Amino acid sequence: MPLDGQGQDVGSEEEGGGKEHCHTAWTAAASSSMWLYFLFVCGGVMAALYALWSWLIPAVVQYNPLLVVLWHDIIVQRVLNFLTGSTQPQRILKAVQNNATWGDAESVIATIDNYCRRKEWAMNVGDDKGPILDSVVSEVSPKVALELGTYCGYSTIRIARLLSPGSCLITLEFNPDCAIIARQIIAWAGLQDRVQLLEGPSKDLIPQMKESFRVKSFDFVFLDHWKEYYLPDTKLLEECGLLRKGTVLLADNVICPGTPKYLEYVRNSPRYESCYFKSHLEYTKVEDGLEKSVFLG
Known part of the structure; x- marks a missing residue:
């Protein structure tokens, strides 16, 4: 066995160094494998979460009205509010500004529908019930129309155009806050000259229509605000003399989330002739519809 100048075993030292080198290399390889495994697992989890978030859960919940509201209107909207530091109306406005053609109402409608179907569900009348609204408005051809509930201005644009x-x-x-966004979206559609947006509770504004806003009566009324106000606001319109013989009321979401007291009233009152248009809750497969009621005087 060769010895160095101090009498130490040179072969043993070389053998020990080789073992230490192999151990270090094995440790590095193991550490690298663990990191690759960790990244692989994280990637798999992220892919699964993305599939759940963007495809699987939305596909499942669209058949159940309670799950639609729970998932889209509560969970997803709050998560996006937190992540983006913005509100849903602000995100819809941004989508319109980035994708819709200025002054083109059809482009604005298509942009909002596309955004709500692909990225974030919103309680607009939507592209399924929208054509029904269009058909009734075209049939009535109103000179003076009233909408209860503007939100981001989607149905406002459908009517005004x-x-x-x-x-x-x-x-x-x-x-x-919604009124601020709606005004900008309505202006983007080029319809600000046809629309007068008023801020405040309907129960306070409706009695002011004749004196403050010079309205004799409405030819068409679209109800799309808080569902529990459909019936009291309809009765208020009657009391204030704002409905004439032949005025058409069209109410959205009469099945989901539902307006049972309103439906019972207009379907059983001798002052109305009503019919139901079956459709789906906006951007889902849940049954919903519109109730058209003609005021008979």
Whole structure:
């Protein structure tokens, strides 16, 4: 066995160094494998979560009205609010500004529908019930129309774009933050001259229509605000003399989330002739519909 100058076993030292080198290399390889495994697992978890978030859960919940509201309106919206530091109306406005053609109402409608179907569900009348709304508005051809519940202005645009020159749509919105967004979206559609947006509770604004806003009566009323207010606001319109013989009321979401007291009233009152248009809750497969009621005087 060769010895160094101090009498130490040179072969043993080389053998020990080789073992230490092999151990270090094995440790590095093991550590690298563990990191690769960890990254692989994380990637798999992230892919699974993404599939659940963007495809599986939305596909499942769209058949159940309670799950639709729980998932889209509570969970997803709150998560997006937190992550983006913005509200749903602000995100819809941004989508319109980034994708819709200025002054083109059809482009604005298509952009909002596309956003709500692909990225974030919203309680608009939607592209399934929208054509029903269009058909009724075109049939009535109102000179003066009223909308209860503006939100982001989607249905406002659908109605206003079908009005003849000189006609007017008055839309009421309780939430001032939504009103700010709606005005911008309506302007983007080029319809600000046909729409008068009023902020405040409907129970306060409706009695002011004749004196403050020079409205004799409405030819068409679209109800799309808080569902529990459908019936009291309809009765208030009657009491204030704002419905004439032949005025058409069209109510959204009469099945989901539902307006049983309103439906019972307009379907059984001798003052109305009503019919139901079956459809689906906006951007889902849940049954919903619109109730058209003609005021008979």
